[in-house]
Amino acid sequence: MLTGLLAADPARFVEVAGRRLSHPALLAAASAVADDLEDHTRVAVLATPTLETVVAITGALLAGVEVVPVPPDSGAAELAHILADSAPDAWLGQTPDEVPGDAPLPRVRVNVGARADVVLDPVDDDAIAFVMYTSGTTGLPKGVLQSHRAVTAGLDALADAWAWTADDVLAHGLPLFHVHGLVLGVLGPLRLGGSLVHTGRGTPAAYADAARAGATMFFAVPTIWSRVADSPDDAAALRTARLLVSGSAALPVPVFDRLKELTGHEVVERYGMSETLITVATRADGVRRAGWVGVPVAGVEARLRGEDGHEVAHDGATVGRLEVRGATLFSGYLNRPEATAESWTDDGWFVTGDVAVIAPDGCIRIVGRESVDLIKSAGYRIGAGEIESILLGHPAVAEVAVVGEPDADLGQRIVAYVVARPSHAPADSAAAADLSEALSRFVGEELSLHKRPREFRFVANLPRNEMGKVQKKRLLG
Structure with missing residues (x-):
């Protein structure tokens, strides 16, 4: 998975909130973590936007140990549920101020200054890399099992879609406990051998500073892009970038238009979820249309089904249930065999729960969640x-x-x-x-x-x- 990092190019780096490690230093620090995880199988990581989080997760992946990214702002009930459901055998790195339960988990410390020789034990591609918890919009959050194979397939597909290479410097200020900020935003550069600047906070000024320092790609959610669009001087600094990417929610058309005016770039959008990683993306060499998330990435298929189970017209207007299949999909929900089975059709397609339309050219626009965004009036x-x-x-x-x-x-x-x-x-x-x-x-x-x-x-x-x-x-x- 981390082939780019293993090349240990001293010119490449990871920087988080102003603290930086070169790829060789990161690899050596992560190898020290991997050595300390010899007797562990699954660890919880309090996913703060710090170098410690990056080193911890990288070390666990090198060791073949499953990672449970824990949101640092988790409430007591959410944290108790995640720990009880995932049953990690240790905290890796920082721990929350208050940990539920009478028998707290042991802690494995993370030292970004530690160095160890790199010794790689083979990791099965089908082994689980992450247990990543959904946002829990219906009931308690579910643990999504993501394999090394799925993560690798997803990152390679995006490298193809976005012409993403080791020469890119990615900048973003996204949380490190979701697909967007962690899988794409951290593991992407480490797989491709490129550099990463995590700005700590996703502010227009921080993005402008990253652009002036040489960042070529930017990831953000619409809230951040809206703020950038409201800050013309900061937005103008992004003219030197190669690609601006928006995800996690629909980018409003006025924001798309304003960013084009201020930065000279048409933002590319993409679509995915914890269970699927990124399955649809606007290509760097493709047509960019505000509100449209693009076409299925390499190795992924998508279809729309109506209430009668038949495929709906690809006319850009007819709404249907979005279903996907391919190499990026998850391995199931932890401890939820019934929920896992219910998520798939009899012929092997994952039911996303989203509704969408598909244009004649295959481009997809997400209408929203079927449960709340499909209105029958x-x-x-x-x-x-x-x-x-x-x-x-x-x-x-x-x-x-x-x-x-x-x-x-x-x-x-x-x-x-x-x-x-x-x-x-x-x-x-x-x-x-x-x-x-x-x-x-x-x-x-x-x-x-x-x-x-x-x-x-x-x-x-x-x-x-x-x-x-x-x-x-x-x-x-």
């Missing part, structure tokens, strides 16, 4: 994401989330929760009614009339998780 199947994209193009709208609420007549009525820009925020009920009418008319001019929200609710903010995704179930109560 007056006999129509409507994607919330399409309406959200239109509303974000209105100058009064800063953020929006569209949901379907129960309605005795329609089945579901379309409701839009809107965060208005300060200069347009309605001061009273009359102003709110006027803005609602204007927004409804705006949607009706761009989309079919049946897609207009029946109600607009103006709020100060939208509930989001740590990756910036709106948590619509909280809006629905």
